[in-house]
Each structure stands twice: as C-alpha cells, then as structure tokens.
Amino acid sequence: MTSSRLPGFRDLSVEERRAATAEQVGVAAGGLDVLDPARGLSLDQADHMIENVVGVMGLPFGVATNFTINGRDVLVPMVTEEPSVVAAASNSARIARVRGGFFTSSSAPLMQAQIQVLDTVDPAGARVRLLEARDELIAAADEQDPALVAAGGGVHDLVVRLVESRAGTYVVAHLVVDVRDAMGANAVNTMAEALAQRAGEIAGGRTLLRILTNKADMRLARARAVFDAESLGGPEVVDDIVHAAALAESDPYRAATHNKGIMNGITAVVLATGNDTRAVEAGAHSHAVDHRGRYAALSHFEKDAEGHLSGVLELPMPVGLVGGATKVHPVARAAVEILSPRDARQLAEVVVAAGLAQNLAALRALATEGIQRGHMSLHARNVAVSAGATGDEIAKVVARLVQDRAVRADHAETVLAELRGTG
Ligand code: NAD
Numbered sequence: 001m002t003s004s005r006l007p008g009f010r011d012l013s014v015e016e017r018r019a020a021t022a023e024q025v026g027v028a029a030g031g032l033d034v035l036d037p038a039r040g041l042s043l044d045q046a047d048h049m050i051e052n053v054v055g056v057m058g059l060p061f062g063v064a065t066n067f068t069i070n071g072r073d074v075l076v077p078m079v080t081e082e083p084s085v086v087a088a089a090s091n092s093a094r095i096a097r098v099r100g101g102f103f104t105s106s107s108a109p110l111m112q113a114q115i116q117v118l119d120t121v122d123p124a125g126a127r128v129r130l131l132e133a134r135d136e137l138i139a140a141a142d143e144q145d146p147a148l149v150a151a152g153g154g155v156h157d158l159v160v161r162l163v164e165s166r167a168g169t170y171v172v173a174h175l176v177v178d179v180r181d182a183m184g185a186n187a188v189n190t191m192a193e194a195l196a197q198r199a200g201e202i203a204g205g206r207t208l209l210r211i212l213t214n215k216a217d218m219r220l221a222r223a224r225a226v227f228d229a230e231s232l233g234g235p236e237v238v239d240d241i242v243h244a245a246a247l248a249e250s251d252p253y254r255a256a257t258h259n260k261g262i263m264n265g266i267t268a269v270v271l272a273t274g275n276d277t278r279a280v281e282a283g284a285h286s287h288a289v290d291h292r293g294r295y296a297a298l299s300h301f302e303k304d305a306e307g308h309l310s311g312v313l314e315l316p317m318p319v320g321l322v323g324g325a326t327k328v329h330p331v332a333r334a335a336v337e338i339l340s341p342r343d344a345r346q347l348a349e350v351v352v353a354a355g356l357a358q359n360l361a362a363l364r365a366l367a368t369e370g371i372q373r374g375h376m377s378l379h380a381r382n383v384a385v386s387a388g389a390t391g392d393e394i395a396k397v398v399a400r401l402v403q404d405r406a407v408r409a410d411h412a413e414t415v416l417a418e419l420r421g422t423g
Pocket of ligand 1: 146279
C-alpha cells in the first residue's frame with residue numbers, strides 16, 4: 001500500500017527521493033531510472049514524435065506528497081518549470097488530509113466531434129433529417145474504430161444544432177463518443193471524417209469542418225475537500241479565503257489569475273503523464289464561462305457548518321492512457337506507473353484534485369502573508385544558481401537574498417563574491 005506521507009522527503013537527495021518513490025508505489029528498484037535525464041526521452045524517440053527535431057528539452061519532474069484521494073494514498077507526478085508548485089500542492093494535500101483528503105468523481109468519458117454543413121436550403125429540416133438517420137450514422141462511425149468498441153466505448157449519441165453566424169446558418173452535427181481510456185481526439189476525428197459526405201447528402205448541403213470540440217463539457221471530473229480551519233490558520237483565514245474566492249467568482253480580472261493558479265497544478269500533472277496540455281487548457285477556460293456568458297472562477301469555496309473550508313472544483317478533463325505521447329514517452333510512462341490509475345477517469349480525477357490543492361495554496365497565501373514571501377524564497381534559489389552558486393553556497397546565498405529582501409541577480413553576485421572572499 002502506497003503511503004504519500006513521507007516526512008523528510010524534501011531533505012533527501014534526488015536519487016534517494018526517486019528510490020523512496022519507487023518503493024512506495026511498488027516499482028522494482030531502478031524502475032524509475034528513466035527519470036534520469038541521461039536515460040529519458042532519446043533523440044531517436046523524439047524524432048518520431050514531432051517534425052524537424054533538433055534536440056530534447058528537460059524540465060524538472062517532482063512528486064507531490066500527502067495526497068489521499070477517495071481513501072487511497074497517491075504520489076502525484078508533476079512536471080513544471082515554476083518553483084513552489086510542487087511544495088504548495090503537497091502542503092494543501094497535508095491540510096486536506098486532516099479531514100479525509102480529496103473526494104472525486106467523474107462523468108463517462110464522452111468527447112464530441114463536430115461536422116459543419118453549409119449551404120442547406122432548409123436548415124431546420126436538415127437537422128431533423130440527420131436525427132432521423134441517427135442509427136445509420138452511428139453504425140457507420142462505430143465501424144471506424146473496432147478497438148474502441150471492443151474496449152466498451154463507441155458512439156453514444158448524435159446531437160444536431162443550428163448555429164447562426166454572420167455568414168449564414170450552419171447545421172452542426174455532434175457525434176458524442178465514449179472514448180474510454182483515450183484522450184480521444186484522433187478517435188473522434190476519424191469518425192467525423194468518415195461521416196462527412198453522408199451527413200452532407202442527408203442535410204442537402206456541403207460539409208466543411210469535421211473535428212473534435214475541445215469544449216469537452218460532457219467529460220467532467222470533479223474534486224472536493226474540506227480544509228481544516230485550524231490547520232489553515234484559524235477562522236479568520238477561512239473567512240478571508242471565502243472572500244478571495246468570491247472575488248474570483250464575480251470579477252474576470254481576478255478569475256483569470258485564480259484559474260491560472262488551478263492550472264499550475266493541472267498542467268503539471270497533465271504534462272507529466274504525456275497528455276495534451278492545450279486540450280485541457282482550452283476545455284478549462286471554455287468551461288469557466290458561466291451561464292450568463294461571463295468568465296469566472298472554476299472552483300468554489302464555502303465555510304461549512306463546522307467552520308471549516310469546503311472547496312470544490314469541476315472541469316472538463318480529456319486525458320487518456322492509451323494514445324498520444326502517454327504511450328511513447330518513457331518518462332510519461334513512468335509518471336503513469338507512479339499513479340497506477342485504474343482507468344483514464346481515475347487519472348482525470350487525480351488531475352482535478354491536484355488543481356484544487358494548488359488553488360487552495362494560492363488562495364491561502366494571498367489571504368494571509370501574500371504570495372510573494374513564499375514565492376521569493378523559492379525564486380531566490382533560481383537566482384542564486386544563475387549567479388553561479390553551487391553546493392553549500394546555494395543555501396547561504398538564498399538566506400542572504402531573502403534576509404536583505406533583495407532577490408536580484410546583481411545582489412546574488414555580490415553575496416557570492418563576499419562568500420568566496422573575492423568581493
Ligand atoms: P490514439 O488514436 O493514439 O488512441 C486511441 C485509440 O486507441 C482508439 O481510437 C482505439 O482504437 C484504441 N484503443 C485501444 N484500447 C483502448 C481503450 N481501452 N480505450 C480507448 N481506446 C482504446 O489517440 P487519441 O486519444 O484518439 O488522440 C489523442 C491525440 O490526439 C493526442 O496526442 C492529441 O494531442 C491529439 N490531437 C488533439 C486535437 C485537439 O485537441 N484539438 C486534435 C487532433 C489531435
């Protein structure tokens with residue numbers, strides 16, 4: 001059984017942390033060696049992934065600790081260039097743990113592809129004729145992907161909308177597909193492509209676009225947690241976090257930054273597992289537009305009956321386990337092994353829990369000491385290393401930069417020169 005409570009984890013060396021992670025998740029010793037940059041994605045593998053490859057870029061891969069999700073402890077892999085993200089997620093997960101951790105759920109993995117038909121003489125009639133042909137169209141689409149159907153997925157429904165535009169009325173058919181453990185873009189695009197001509201004939205028009213929508217609002221994952229009032233810093237902190245969250249629910253300027261904080265956690269896990277970060281981001285931001293057409297916070301925070309902070313987050317989470325880079329990138333495979341999700345839905349739920357944890361950490365920092373203090377001491381590490389500090393010098397330079405409230409490259413160079421007796 002994995003334990004995500006690993007006291008002293010951050011004080012270990014990188015190799016020791018990797019070994020502890022492997023031990024906790026039950027991977028054989030050396031099973032996570034691909035996390036070593038020298039053994040990660042090879043040039044040859046990269047050359048098969050995208051075009052015009054000239055190299056490979058590394059990014060730090062960390063694991064967030066303390067997460068318990070639906071009663072199961074998990075170590076959450078995160079890839080990010082931003083200091084403080086992994087520490088903040090781990091810290092929030094420790095607070096959530098006091099009241100049972102995160103509880104998650106999700107819809108069926110339904111993705112949709114759109115088929116756009118132009119130049120119909122009778123758009124309303126065309127819509128109904130397409131719906132009459134539902135069974136024929138669904139059968140033809142399912143024929144495209146026997147592997148998906150064998151895995152228990154396939155087309156779930158056909159929906160047809162009329163979209164008024166400045167260039168006329170479009171008949172837009174949506175193929176709703178259960179994509180099981182795939183992200184599903186290729187799967188639904190192939191289906192939409194195959195139906196295009198027939199859909200045009202039935203509608204009496206010309207088919208143009210056939211592509212999935214990233215507004216994956218039928219594929220939602222959600223997480224909730226109760227954050228203990230005392231662990232947060234007391235009842236005033238709970239009240240102030242509720243105020244901070246309420247501003248993000250009502251003000252798009254605040255909501256954009258609030259949601260960016262959520263995506264700090266979400267994108268890091270999505271990237272670690274080799275999933276499509278842009279697809280998840282497009283889905284998230286389109287979901288952040290409320291029923292009044294206003295861009296707003298994706299999460300909600302309330303004070304519960306006992307005075308603790310209740311947080312919820314729900315958004316589209318189109319992540320998969322079978323296709324894309326998840327299967328071919330050795331580091332992504334290691335990330336999936338660390339999480340060992342039962343299926344793509346469980347992966348989606350972990351991602352959303354990480355987003356909620358990240359969101360709470362930012363709100364708590366903003367509502368108490370402000371974000372800059374914690375951020376700056378972590379940022380100071382980067383500044384110290386950029387200035388040339390190595391080994392023991394790093395901690396000494398960081399301490400001085402923070403103490404002097406001058407986290408700047410020029411000051412780091414001065415402090416380093418002093419330490420080395422060359423200043
Ligand atoms: P894929 O085609 O590589 O894999 C999905 C296929 O795996 C299914 O169609 C099915 O045939 C097979 N399969 C086997 N076992 C399965 C199971 N248990 N569950 C589901 N499918 C199973 O990948 P995909 O997920 O269809 O597409 C993902 C890729 O598409 C990503 O790389 C993404 O970046 C890319 N993409 C995204 C967009 C977009 O977001 N707008 C557009 C085009 C492509």
